[in-house]
Amino acid sequence: MSLSFPILLLLALAGAMCVGLLAWGFLLMRSETNVAVDMTDSPKAITKDDDETFILHRITEGIGRPFLPTVQAYVDEQRVQNIQRRINLAGQPDNLTVERYLSRKAGEVLLYGILALFCLFSDQIMFALLALGFIALTDISLHTEANKRQDEIQRQLPDFLDVLAVTVGSGLSFRQALSRVADSMPGVLASEFRIALRQMDLGTSRREAFQALRSRNNNESLGRFVTALQQAEELGSPLADTLMTIGQDMRREDAQYLRRKAQKLNPKITGITAATMLPGLLLLVGGGLLLGGTIDLGGVFSGE
Incomplete structure:
Protein backbone atom coordinates (compact mmCIF):
# COMPACT_ATOMS: atom_id res chain seq x y z
CA MET A 1 0.00 0.00 0.00
CA SER A 2 1.57 3.28 -1.12
CA LEU A 3 1.40 6.33 1.11
CA SER A 4 0.44 9.75 -0.22
CA PHE A 5 3.00 12.52 -0.45
CA PRO A 6 1.60 14.63 2.49
CA ILE A 7 1.85 11.61 4.80
CA LEU A 8 5.41 10.96 3.65
CA LEU A 9 6.22 14.63 4.22
CA LEU A 10 4.87 14.47 7.78
CA LEU A 11 6.91 11.35 8.43
CA ALA A 12 9.99 13.12 7.14
CA LEU A 13 9.37 16.08 9.45
CA ALA A 14 8.97 13.72 12.41
CA GLY A 15 12.19 11.96 11.47
CA ALA A 16 14.03 15.27 11.14
CA MET A 17 12.85 16.33 14.60
CA CYS A 18 14.00 13.00 16.09
CA VAL A 19 17.41 13.37 14.48
CA GLY A 20 17.67 16.94 15.80
CA LEU A 21 16.73 15.86 19.33
CA LEU A 22 19.25 13.02 19.28
CA ALA A 23 21.99 15.35 18.05
CA TRP A 24 21.04 17.91 20.70
CA GLY A 25 21.25 15.33 23.48
CA PHE A 26 24.58 14.04 22.21
CA LEU A 27 25.95 17.58 22.10
CA LEU A 28 24.76 18.28 25.65
CA MET A 29 26.40 15.11 26.94
CA ARG A 30 29.70 16.07 25.31
CA SER A 31 29.71 19.64 26.68
CA GLU A 32 29.01 19.60 30.43
CA THR A 33 30.39 23.10 30.92
CA ASN A 34 27.92 24.60 28.46
CA VAL A 35 25.05 22.84 30.22
CA ALA A 36 26.04 24.26 33.61
CA VAL A 37 26.30 27.79 32.18
CA ASP A 38 22.92 27.52 30.48
CA MET A 39 21.29 26.32 33.72
CA THR A 40 22.68 29.14 35.84
CA ASP A 41 22.05 31.94 33.37
CA SER A 42 18.99 34.02 34.12
CA PRO A 43 16.29 33.77 31.45
CA LYS A 44 16.00 36.69 29.09
CA ALA A 45 12.84 38.72 29.09
CA ILE A 46 10.59 38.17 26.12
CA THR A 47 10.10 41.46 24.36
CA LYS A 48 7.47 42.53 21.89
CA ASP A 49 9.92 42.15 19.01
CA ASP A 50 10.57 38.54 20.02
CA ASP A 51 6.81 37.85 20.02
CA GLU A 52 6.53 39.21 16.48
CA THR A 53 9.33 37.05 15.11
CA PHE A 54 8.32 35.06 12.06
CA ILE A 55 7.27 31.53 13.04
CA LEU A 56 9.74 29.84 10.66
CA HIS A 57 12.58 31.90 12.15
CA ARG A 58 11.56 30.75 15.62
CA ILE A 59 11.56 27.12 14.56
CA THR A 60 14.92 27.21 12.79
CA GLU A 61 16.49 29.24 15.59
CA GLY A 62 15.34 26.69 18.13
CA ILE A 63 16.68 23.81 16.04
CA GLY A 64 20.04 25.44 15.45
CA ARG A 65 20.66 26.86 18.93
CA PRO A 66 22.25 23.63 20.31
CA PHE A 67 24.75 23.68 17.45
CA LEU A 68 25.75 27.33 17.97
CA PRO A 69 29.12 26.61 19.69
CA THR A 70 30.12 24.27 16.86
CA VAL A 71 29.12 26.80 14.20
CA GLN A 72 30.95 29.64 15.96
CA ALA A 73 34.14 27.60 15.95
CA TYR A 74 34.14 27.64 12.13
CA VAL A 75 33.22 31.32 11.68
CA ASP A 76 36.16 33.73 11.59
CA GLU A 77 36.20 37.32 12.81
CA GLN A 78 35.85 38.80 9.33
CA ARG A 79 32.71 36.79 8.72
CA VAL A 80 31.28 37.87 12.09
CA GLN A 81 31.89 41.54 11.22
CA ASN A 82 30.20 41.06 7.85
CA ILE A 83 27.15 39.48 9.49
CA GLN A 84 26.99 42.27 12.07
CA ARG A 85 27.11 44.90 9.34
CA ARG A 86 24.24 43.27 7.45
CA ILE A 87 22.21 43.12 10.66
CA ASN A 88 22.93 46.80 11.32
CA LEU A 89 21.90 47.74 7.79
CA ALA A 90 18.57 45.99 8.38
CA GLY A 91 18.10 47.82 11.69
CA GLN A 92 18.49 44.73 13.88
CA PRO A 93 15.02 43.29 13.15
CA ASP A 94 13.56 41.15 15.97
CA ASN A 95 16.56 42.15 18.14
CA LEU A 96 18.68 39.93 15.92
CA THR A 97 22.27 39.30 16.96
CA VAL A 98 25.13 37.41 15.34
CA GLU A 99 24.52 34.45 17.65
CA ARG A 100 20.82 34.29 16.76
CA TYR A 101 21.67 34.64 13.06
CA LEU A 102 24.08 31.70 13.23
CA SER A 103 21.49 29.65 15.11
CA ARG A 104 18.90 30.38 12.44
CA LYS A 105 21.28 29.48 9.62
CA ALA A 106 22.21 26.19 11.29
CA GLY A 107 18.54 25.38 11.79
CA GLU A 108 17.69 26.30 8.20
CA VAL A 109 20.43 24.06 6.82
CA LEU A 110 19.34 21.14 8.99
CA LEU A 111 15.57 21.46 8.56
CA TYR A 112 15.29 22.47 4.91
CA GLY A 113 18.27 20.38 3.86
CA ILE A 114 16.65 17.22 5.25
CA LEU A 115 13.35 18.14 3.60
CA ALA A 116 15.12 18.73 0.28
CA LEU A 117 16.84 15.33 0.48
CA PHE A 118 13.57 13.60 1.29
CA CYS A 119 11.77 15.30 -1.60
CA LEU A 120 14.65 14.43 -3.92
CA PHE A 121 14.51 10.75 -2.95
CA SER A 122 10.73 10.88 -3.54
CA ASP A 123 11.29 12.21 -7.09
CA GLN A 124 9.79 15.57 -6.11
CA ILE A 125 12.44 17.77 -7.66
CA MET A 126 10.41 20.98 -7.57
CA PHE A 127 9.67 20.59 -3.86
CA ALA A 128 13.35 19.83 -3.25
CA LEU A 129 14.41 23.05 -4.99
CA LEU A 130 11.77 24.97 -3.06
CA ALA A 131 13.08 23.57 0.23
CA LEU A 132 16.64 24.49 -0.72
CA GLY A 133 15.48 28.04 -1.45
CA PHE A 134 14.19 28.35 2.12
CA ILE A 135 17.77 27.95 3.38
CA ALA A 136 18.33 31.59 2.38
CA LEU A 137 15.17 32.81 4.16
CA THR A 138 17.06 34.78 6.86
CA ASP A 139 19.37 36.41 4.30
CA ILE A 140 16.44 37.39 2.10
CA SER A 141 14.66 38.90 5.10
CA LEU A 142 17.74 40.94 6.03
CA HIS A 143 18.17 42.16 2.46
CA THR A 144 14.51 43.19 2.22
CA GLU A 145 14.56 45.00 5.57
CA ALA A 146 17.82 46.79 4.68
CA ASN A 147 16.43 48.07 1.36
CA LEU A 258 13.04 58.62 -7.28
CA ARG A 259 13.48 58.90 -11.05
CA ARG A 260 16.00 56.04 -11.05
CA LYS A 261 13.66 53.95 -8.93
CA ALA A 262 10.75 54.67 -11.29
CA GLN A 263 12.89 53.64 -14.27
CA LYS A 264 13.65 50.32 -12.58
CA LEU A 265 9.95 49.74 -11.97
CA ASN A 266 8.94 50.27 -15.62
CA PRO A 267 10.18 46.86 -16.88
CA LYS A 268 8.54 45.11 -13.91
CA ILE A 269 5.22 46.84 -14.56
CA THR A 270 5.45 46.01 -18.27
CA GLY A 271 6.12 42.35 -17.49
CA ILE A 272 3.21 42.12 -15.04
CA THR A 273 0.90 43.85 -17.50
CA ALA A 274 1.92 41.53 -20.31
CA ALA A 275 1.56 38.44 -18.11
CA THR A 276 -1.97 39.42 -17.00
CA MET A 277 -3.35 40.87 -20.24
CA LEU A 278 -1.76 38.62 -22.87
CA PRO A 279 -3.75 35.44 -22.09
CA GLY A 280 -7.05 37.32 -22.16
CA LEU A 281 -6.04 39.09 -25.37
CA LEU A 282 -5.16 35.79 -27.03
CA LEU A 283 -8.49 34.30 -25.96
CA LEU A 284 -10.33 37.35 -27.25
CA VAL A 285 -8.56 37.34 -30.62
CA GLY A 286 -8.77 33.56 -31.01
CA GLY A 287 -12.43 33.50 -30.03
CA GLY A 288 -13.19 36.29 -32.46
CA LEU A 289 -11.48 34.43 -35.29
CA LEU A 290 -13.34 31.24 -34.54
CA LEU A 291 -16.73 32.94 -34.21
CA GLY A 292 -16.22 35.09 -37.28
CA GLY A 293 -14.73 32.35 -39.46
CA THR A 294 -16.36 29.76 -41.65
CA ILE A 295 -15.29 26.74 -39.55
CA ASP A 296 -18.13 24.33 -38.87
CA LEU A 297 -17.46 23.49 -35.21
CA GLY A 298 -20.54 21.22 -35.07
CA GLY A 299 -19.14 19.00 -37.72
CA VAL A 300 -15.73 18.88 -36.05
CA PHE A 301 -17.03 17.77 -32.64
CA SER A 302 -19.64 15.36 -34.03
CA GLY A 303 -17.06 13.59 -36.15
CA GLU A 304 -19.11 13.94 -39.35
Missing part, protein backbone atom coordinates in the same frame (compact mmCIF):
# COMPACT_ATOMS: atom_id res chain seq x y z
CA LYS A 148 13.19 49.23 3.00
CA ARG A 149 15.13 50.96 5.76
CA GLN A 150 17.49 52.77 3.41
CA ASP A 151 14.56 53.92 1.26
CA GLU A 152 12.94 55.39 4.37
CA ILE A 153 16.18 57.21 5.26
CA GLN A 154 16.33 58.60 1.72
CA ARG A 155 12.79 59.99 2.03
CA GLN A 156 13.32 61.50 5.48
CA LEU A 157 16.74 63.07 4.96
CA PRO A 158 15.83 66.28 3.02
CA ASP A 159 13.09 67.36 5.45
CA PHE A 160 15.24 66.44 8.44
CA LEU A 161 18.12 68.58 7.20
CA ASP A 162 15.86 71.55 6.45
CA VAL A 163 14.42 71.53 9.97
CA LEU A 164 17.91 71.02 11.43
CA ALA A 165 19.25 74.02 9.49
CA VAL A 166 16.42 76.25 10.75
CA THR A 167 16.94 75.02 14.32
CA VAL A 168 20.69 75.66 14.20
CA GLY A 169 20.06 79.08 12.66
CA SER A 170 17.83 80.01 15.60
CA GLY A 171 20.85 79.97 17.91
CA LEU A 172 20.97 76.44 19.34
CA SER A 173 24.17 74.44 19.30
CA PHE A 174 24.46 71.59 16.85
CA ARG A 175 23.98 68.83 19.43
CA GLN A 176 20.99 70.56 21.03
CA ALA A 177 19.41 71.20 17.64
CA LEU A 178 20.04 67.64 16.50
CA SER A 179 18.49 66.25 19.69
CA ARG A 180 15.41 68.46 19.40
CA VAL A 181 14.83 67.65 15.72
CA ALA A 182 15.31 63.93 16.34
CA ASP A 183 12.68 64.04 19.09
CA SER A 184 10.22 66.02 16.97
CA MET A 185 10.62 63.94 13.77
CA PRO A 186 10.49 60.26 14.77
CA GLY A 187 11.59 57.65 12.30
CA VAL A 188 14.54 55.56 11.19
CA LEU A 189 16.76 58.56 10.52
CA ALA A 190 15.97 60.13 13.89
CA SER A 191 16.79 56.84 15.61
CA GLU A 192 20.19 56.75 13.92
CA PHE A 193 20.99 60.30 15.02
CA ARG A 194 19.86 59.51 18.57
CA ILE A 195 22.34 56.62 18.62
CA ALA A 196 25.08 59.00 17.49
CA LEU A 197 24.09 61.51 20.20
CA ARG A 198 24.16 58.79 22.83
CA GLN A 199 27.65 57.81 21.71
CA MET A 200 28.79 61.42 21.99
CA ASP A 201 27.29 61.63 25.49
CA LEU A 202 29.42 58.61 26.44
CA GLY A 203 32.62 60.34 25.34
CA THR A 204 32.88 59.52 21.64
CA SER A 205 33.99 62.39 19.45
CA ARG A 206 31.57 63.83 16.91
CA ARG A 207 33.71 62.62 14.03
CA GLU A 208 33.85 59.02 15.29
CA ALA A 209 30.13 58.99 16.09
CA PHE A 210 29.20 60.12 12.60
CA GLN A 211 31.65 57.72 11.02
CA ALA A 212 29.90 54.93 12.93
CA LEU A 213 26.58 56.33 11.68
CA ARG A 214 27.81 56.12 8.10
CA SER A 215 29.12 52.57 8.59
CA ARG A 216 25.71 51.43 9.87
CA ASN A 217 24.00 52.63 6.69
CA ASN A 218 24.83 52.29 3.01
CA ASN A 219 22.72 55.25 1.92
CA GLU A 220 24.82 57.43 -0.39
CA SER A 221 23.04 60.67 0.47
CA LEU A 222 23.55 60.13 4.20
CA GLY A 223 27.22 59.34 3.58
CA ARG A 224 27.67 62.57 1.62
CA PHE A 225 25.94 64.51 4.38
CA VAL A 226 28.37 63.12 6.97
CA THR A 227 31.34 63.94 4.73
CA ALA A 228 30.14 67.48 4.07
CA LEU A 229 29.47 68.03 7.78
CA GLN A 230 32.97 66.90 8.72
CA GLN A 231 34.53 69.09 6.03
CA ALA A 232 32.54 72.11 7.24
CA GLU A 233 33.72 71.45 10.78
CA GLU A 234 37.35 71.26 9.68
CA LEU A 235 37.15 74.40 7.51
CA GLY A 236 35.15 76.42 10.04
CA SER A 237 32.24 77.17 7.71
CA PRO A 238 28.95 78.49 9.21
CA LEU A 239 27.00 75.40 10.18
CA ALA A 240 23.53 76.78 9.36
CA ASP A 241 24.54 77.77 5.81
CA THR A 242 26.25 74.43 5.32
CA LEU A 243 23.16 72.52 6.45
CA MET A 244 20.93 74.59 4.17
CA THR A 245 23.19 73.92 1.19
CA ILE A 246 23.37 70.21 2.00
CA GLY A 247 19.58 70.08 2.34
CA GLN A 248 19.10 71.60 -1.12
CA ASP A 249 21.58 69.12 -2.60
CA MET A 250 19.79 66.26 -0.85
CA ARG A 251 16.46 67.31 -2.39
CA ARG A 252 17.95 67.25 -5.88
CA GLU A 253 19.51 63.87 -5.18
CA ASP A 254 16.21 62.61 -3.78
CA ALA A 255 14.44 63.59 -6.99
CA GLN A 256 17.08 61.79 -9.04
CA TYR A 257 16.80 58.77 -6.77
